[in-house]
Amino acid sequence: MAEKAFYVYGIVPADCEIDPETRGVGDPPAPVTAVRHGELAALVSEIQQDKPLGRPEDLTAHAGLLDAAAAQVPVLPLRFGAVVSDEEAVAAELLEGNEDDFLAALRHLEGKAEYVVRARYVEDAILSEILDENEKLAQLRETIRGKSEDATRNERIALGEHINNAIAAKRDADTKTVADALDSLAVQVNVREPTHEEEAVHLALLVETEREDDLEEAVGALARDWEGRAEVRLLGPLAAYDFVVTTRPQE
Numbered sequence: 001m002a003e004k005a006f007y008v009y010g011i012v013p014a015d016c017e018i019d020p021e022t023r024g025v026g027d028p029p030a031p032v033t034a035v036r037h038g039e040l041a042a043l044v045s046e047i048q049q050d051k052p053l054g055r056p057e058d059l060t061a062h063a064g065l066l067d068a069a070a071a072q073v074p075v076l077p078l079r080f081g082a083v084v085s086d087e088e089a090v091a092a093e094l095l096e097g098n099e100d101d102f103l104a105a106l107r108h109l110e111g112k113a114e115y116v117v118r119a120r121y122v123e124d125a126i127l128s129e130i131l132d133e134n135e136k137l138a139q140l141r142e143t144i145r146g147k148s149e150d151a152t153r154n155e156r157i158a159l160g161e162h163i164n165n166a167i168a169a170k171r172d173a174d175t176k177t178v179a180d181a182l183d184s185l186a187v188q189v190n191v192r193e194p195t196h197e198e199e200a201v202h203l204a205l206l207v208e209t210e211r212e213d214d215l216e217e218a219v220g221a222l223a224r225d226w227e228g229r230a231e232v233r234l235l236g237p238l239a240a241y242d243f244v245v246t247t248r249p250q251e
Contacts, residue, residue, distance in 0.1 A: 006035070006084045007053070008094065009043040010066050010239065011076040011102050016041055024065055025058040026051070032065060035087050037095035040102055043069065044090060053081065066239035071209075074109035076102060077239040105244045112187060113209050114243065115236030117178060117219055119200040121167065125229045126198065130166045137162055164197065174200050174230075178222060185215050190242040200230045204242035212237070 007025055014036045023029035023045075030045035043065065047053065062080050069075040084090045095102070131138040140159050144152040171194060178201045179189050185207055192202040207215055216234060223232035 003049045004046050005049050006044045006087060006090055007047045008078050008082040008084055008090060009045075009062060010069065010078050011095070011106070012041050012043060012069060012073050013106060014039050014041045016069070016073050018043070022065070023061070025053055025061045027055070027057070029057075029061060035090040035095070037091040038099060040095045040099060040106075042090050042095055043075075044084075044087075047083065049083075063239075067237070070113045070239040071237045074106045074112070075239050076105050076109070076244050077241055109206075109240055109244060111208050111210065112206055112240070113237030114240040115205050115207050115212075115215060115234060116192075116238065117182070117201055117203045117205065117232070117234055119174070119178070119202075119222075119226065119230045119232040120196060121170075121198045121200045121230050122228060123198060126167065126170070126200075127163065129229070130163060130170075134162075134166065137166075167198065171200055175203065179203060181222060182215070182218055185211055185218060188243055192242070200226075201232075206240060206243050207236075209237060 007030075009024060009032070012034075014034075016034065018032060018034055020031070022032040024032045024043075025045065026047055030047060032043055032045045034041040035044055036042075059080060066075055066077045084094060131141060137159065140155060140162075144155045144159070149156065175191060179191070182203070182205060183189065186205040187208065188206040190204040192204055194202055205215075219232060219234045226232060
């Protein structure tokens with residue numbers, strides 16, 4: 001028989017109730033249970049140690065479970081791949097060994113969740129905006145228009161670099177605009193690194209869940225202001241990955 005271990009998703013208050021139908025990582029997905037110690041509980045499921053995790057389905061299950069929990073209770077997410085040898089180790093080494101820190105972090109998250117604001121520039125719109133604001137770039141573009149790529153290679157490279165720099169500058173300014181607009185609604189704000197060259201804004205916010213409607217209204221207003229210029233999305237509630245992510249426990 002393959003040796004079993006416990007996969008740990010995150011830490012929640014001990015009185016958290018788990019739907020018996022909840023499933024986590026693995027093939028087939030394993031039932032999720034709770035290991036409790038004092039005021040803390042760890043969300044866990046059994047795995048076979050000879051079946052390595054890492055499928056896209058496992059990553060989705062890990063994030064989905066934590067995000068669903070965050071909509072109901074404060075949750076401290078562990079990084080993907082946290083495995084502990086047995087149930088006793090979860091209680092004694094993970095929960096008891098970090099009891100004070102975990103309790104303080106859960107109290108900090110009480111009534112709060114993470115939300116993510118993402119915006120991506122509409123390519124044609126942002127390019128037109130940049131060229132309208134920079135006559136030299138507009139002239140350079142006209143100079144190479146209709147000419148072969150080989151004959152204008154250096155000019156095209158220079159144009160691309162200038163446009164990328166202009167987008168980066170706009171991203172910084174637009175990110176500050178959004179952060180300032182939402183600052184009064186957020187307990188904490190974290191600026192994430194862009195994941196796409198045309199990304200306009202990527203912000204994580206820790207927000208009191210009772211203010212979700214206010215956040216949606218504020219982001220909706222930003223989306224209307226930027227209609228045709230950038231596409232704006234609000235994601236959440238999510239587990240507070242950007243604010244209290246724990247490290248992997250030692251096996």
